[in-house]
Amino acid sequence: xxxxxxxxxxxxYVWGRVGxxxxxxxxxxxxxxxxxxxxxxxxxxxxxxIDQMYIIGVQSLVLxxxxxxxxxxxxxxxxxxxxxxxxxxxxIGSVILRSVIIELGPVLTSLIVGGRVGAAxxxxxxxxxxxxxxxxxxxxxxxxxxxxxxxxxxxxxxxLPILVMIANAVAIFGGYVVSVTSVGVSTHxxxxxxxxxxxxxxxxxxxxxxxxxxxxxxxxxxxxxxxTEGGAEGVGVATTRAVVSACVLVxxxxxxLANVLFRFIFAK
Amino acid sequence: xxxxxxxxxxxxxxxxxEDLFLELPTGLTxxxxxxxxxxxxxxxxxxxxLMHPDEGRIVVDGxxxxxxxxxxxxxxxxxxxxxxxxxxxxxxxxxxxxxALPMRExxxxxxxxxxxxxxxxxxWVGLQGVEDMKPASLSGGMKKRVGLxxxxxxDPTYILYDEPTTGLDPIMSDVINNLIRSIQQRMNVxxxxxxxxxxxxxxxxxxxxxxxxxxxxxxxxxxxxEVSSDLLVRQFIEGRSEGPVAAV
Numbered sequence: 001x002x003x004x005x006x007x008x009x010x011x012x013y014v015w016g017r018v019g020x021x022x023x024x025x026x027x028x029x030x031x032x033x034x035x036x037x038x039x040x041x042x043x044x045x046x047x048x049x050i051d052q053m054y055i056i057g058v059q060s061l062v063l064x065x066x067x068x069x070x071x072x073x074x075x076x077x078x079x080x081x082x083x084x085x086x087x088x089x090x091x092i093g094s095v096i097l098r099s100v101i102i103e104l105g106p107v108l109t110s111l112i113v114g115g116r117v118g119a120a121x122x123x124x125x126x127x128x129x130x131x132x133x134x135x136x137x138x139x140x141x142x143x144x145x146x147x148x149x150x151x152x153x154x155x156x157x158x159x160l161p162i163l164v165m166i167a168n169a170v171a172i173f174g175g176y177v178v179s180v181t182s183v184g185v186s187t188h189x190x191x192x193x194x195x196x197x198x199x200x201x202x203x204x205x206x207x208x209x210x211x212x213x214x215x216x217x218x219x220x221x222x223x224x225x226x227x228t229e230g231g232a233e234g235v236g237v238a239t240t241r242a243v244v245s246a247c248v249l250v251x252x253x254x255x256x257l258a259n260v261l262f263r264f265i266f267a268k
Numbered sequence: 269x270x271x272x273x274x275x276x277x278x279x280x281x282x283x284x285x286e287d288l289f290l291e292l293p294t295g296l297t298x299x300x301x302x303x304x305x306x307x308x309x310x311x312x313x314x315x316x317x318l319m320h321p322d323e324g325r326i327v328v329d330g331x332x333x334x335x336x337x338x339x340x341x342x343x344x345x346x347x348x349x350x351x352x353x354x355x356x357x358x359x360x361x362x363x364x365x366x367x368a369l370p371m372r373e374x375x376x377x378x379x380x381x382x383x384x385x386x387x388x389x390x391x392w393v394g395l396q397g398v399e400d401m402k403p404a405s406l407s408g409g410m411k412k413r414v415g416l417x418x419x420x421x422x423d424p425t426y427i428l429y430d431e432p433t434t435g436l437d438p439i440m441s442d443v444i445n446n447l448i449r450s451i452q453q454r455m456n457v458x459x460x461x462x463x464x465x466x467x468x469x470x471x472x473x474x475x476x477x478x479x480x481x482x483x484x485x486x487x488x489x490x491x492x493x494e495v496s497s498d499l500l501v502r503q504f505i506e507g508r509s510e511g512p513v514a515a516v
Contacts, residue, residue, distance in 0.1 A: 127359075136356035139316050140370045141342035 024223075031223050034145045035153055042150025049151045056117050056152070057159030061166070067112050068167035071104050072096060072174025079175075080183040089185050093193025096175035098202055105168040106206040107254055110213035113160060114246040118221040121152055122242030125225025126235040134226070144226070153218035160214035161207045168206070201266040209257045213250050220246040269294050270315060270426065270458065275324035276482075277310060284310050285321070286482035297452055297459040299473035301466070301504065303513070306479050308462040309353070312428050315460060316348050317341045328426075346374055349419030349457075350428040355411035357403035363390075363414050364399030370421045389417040392454070393447055409440035416447055420455065427451065429461040433468045445471045466505060478504060480513070 007013035035042075043049065079095045125148060128134050137144045172194065179185040224242035228234045270292040277285040284307040292298050292315075302308045313319040314326055317333050325332045333344050357366050367386045371377065377385075383399075390396055393413040403411060412432060419427055429448065433441035445468050452459055452472075463469055469476055469490070476493045478486040478501055486493060486501045493501060503511030 124360075131354055132352045132356040133358055135313070135318055136350070136352055136358075138318055139345060139348065139350040139352075140373065141345040142369070142373050143338070143342075 027227075028219065028223050031145065031149065031226070032219060035149050035219070038143055038146035039150050039154070042146040043154065045147070045151065048147070049154055052151045052155035053159050055120070056113070056155045057163060060113050060116055060159075060163060063112055063116060064109055064163050064167050065170055067108060068105065068170040069174040071108055071167075072100060072171030072176075073178045075099055075104065075171070076175040076178035076183060080179070089183065090189050091193055091197075092179050092183065092185055093175070093190040094197035095193075096179075097172060097194045098197060100171045100175070101168050101203050101206050103206070103254075105171055106164050106210045106213065107250065109164045109167045110160060110210060110217065110250045111247055113156075113163060114213070114217045114220075114250055115243050117156065118217050118242040118246040119239045121218065121221025122225040122228075122239045123235055125222055126228030126238040129226060129228040130231055130234060149218075149222040149226075152222055153215055156214035156218035157211055158214075160210045160217070164207060164210045168203075205258075205261045205266055208261065209254060212253055212257060216249045216253060217246045220249065269327075269329065270460075271325075271327040272311075272314070273325040273327065275311075275314060275321045275326060277307075277314065277319065277321050279310070283482055285314070288324070288479075288483055290477060290484055290487065292458060292460055293475065294458050295456055296474035297448070297461060297472050298475045298477060299461045299463060299469040300477050300479055301464060301469055302462075302479035303504075304464060307482055308464075308479055309430055311479065312350075312430050312460065312462050315426075316345060316350055316428060346422065347425040348428060349421070349424035349426070351412065351415045351419045351430065351432055353431040353434060355403075355415035357406075357411055357414055357418070359403055361403075362399060363395075363401050363403065363406070366403070366414060367418045367421050370418065374422055385421070386417075389421055390414075392420070392451065393417045394443070409436050409443065412436065412440075412444055413447065416444075416451065420451060423455065425457060427455075427457050427459045429459065429463075431463055431465075432461060433463065433465045441465065441468060442471075444468075448472045466507070 075096045076092065079092050080089065083089055083092065125134070128148075134144050134148070137147055176187075176190050179190050180187055221242045224238040224245065228238040272288055272290040275285050275288045276283070288311070300308050300311060310319060314321055314334075315328075317326075317336070320334050324334070326334050328344055328347070331340075331344060333341060336344065357363075358369070361369065364383075364386050367389055368382050371382050371385060375382075386399060387396070390398065393416050395410060395413055395417070398406075398410070398414070403414070406414065416432075432444050432448065436444065448459065448461065449472055451457065459472075461469070461472055473490055476486070476488065476490050477484050478493075480500055486496060486498055488496070493505060496502065499512045503513055
């Protein structure tokens with residue numbers, strides 16, 4: 001770390017950062033409001049939304065497949081280890097199913113997509129900012145939030161639940177392969193475990209969460225991209241901030257949503 | 269008619285524009301000269317509403333755009349075309365899509381008419397058959413020309429040029445200067461050119477203004493600038509490091 005970026009007045013530095021953070025919250029709230037205000041007209045540009053659905057969803061698919069396959073496999077290994085002499089192995093399918101569809105599938109997929117997509121959006125919009133492309137949109141009387149943010153946020157909201165459903169299926173398959181090949185559970189036992197403890201509310205809770213996670217990823221990428229200053233260094237900073245803030249907010253909102261969903265909406 | 273009346277703007281600790289008055293006559297090309305960092309581009313961004321003054325009025329066709337809401341400001345902006353310093357073409361779109369974008373957004377015309385107009389605008393800037401190319405595969409001069417074609421896409425009343433010849437070789441700079449003149453004559457627009465390229469200023473300008481320390485130091489015709497006794501004007505047009513303005 002070079003000497004000029006080490007804060008020499010820690011208290012005023014921390015105070016300044018708190019002020020920046022509060023200002024960020026306010027600006028993000030304004031971006032969210034502007035997104036909703038311009039959403040009607042933004043959705044008429046279906047091609048922009050479909051393009052973003054392809055970039056955010058289809059181009060993330062291979063990464064999501066790899067991560068979810070090994071997530072299910074690790075869940076099976078961990079379950080077998082923790083069940084040892086305590087819980088019958090016939091429940092291994094049930095445990096993998098519920099842990100994947102409630103938590104592992106939605107959260108891990110969102111973190112992976114948040115890293116890939118949040119960085120891509122922030123880098124693209126950040127480059128557009130520093131090369132005056134966003135100014136050019138405004139100069140042409142085109143609202144940049146309507147043209148750039150609405151398609152990305154809507155595409156993330158639509159594609160993340162679809163990716164998570166695919167990830168859930170692949171993770172359960174990964175768990176099945178490990179359970180059958182190395183834990184010693186039969187196909188019938190594994191499938192029976194899946195059937196016995198499948199509750200629609202578990203699946204729905206996971207998918208509802210991903211709608212919020214998708215919005216967070218889209219907005220964080222766009223916000224930090226729009227706020228980019230300077231040149232290549234500024235784009236790098238914006239990209240890092242987009243990924244970090246998206247991942248942190250996904251985890252915080254996961255806690256909040258878990259409380260709301262399981263204590264109130266799906267309590268019975 | 270565009271009038272700037274007592275415009276002031278502070279960015280951070282720097283007073284970029286200070287009680288600035290300027291009138292941009294209809295149908296003429298006004299060149300705004302000034303040193304790098306003198307606030308020329310900031311001034312241009314105020315004229316199109318990308319930045320708002322701390323004080324003063326920016327009057328376009330009788331409306332003070334500094335106090336318009338977004339919808340009203342966008343209505344005024346549709347009368348403008350702007351060529352940015354780096355052309356600011358959208359990387360994700362082809363050349364044709366870049367030029368068609370303002371047409372698709374603001375004109376109620378069919379795709380056939382859009383294609384015809386895109387080809388026409390490209391022919392105006394001497395580029396035919398490049399509709400399907402991406403901006404990344406264009407040279408600097410071609411980007412500027414495509415940017416100019418986009419700026420005139422929806423028949424603006426005003427065209428703003430931000431450093432149109434910066435970064436170009438002398439021959440391509442002259443091509444751009446000629447295009448600015450030909451667009452001016454073809455469309456009878458009011459143009460504002462921000463530059464520090466004196467050759468370009470003298471070639472395209474009907475009027476010349478010199479911005480210094482946030483104020484207009486000089487405003488007149490190129491011929492008047494040539495014979496001005498103002499020491500600052502003399503130093504600038506003669507390109508000397510010695511004079512009232514320190515070189516650093």
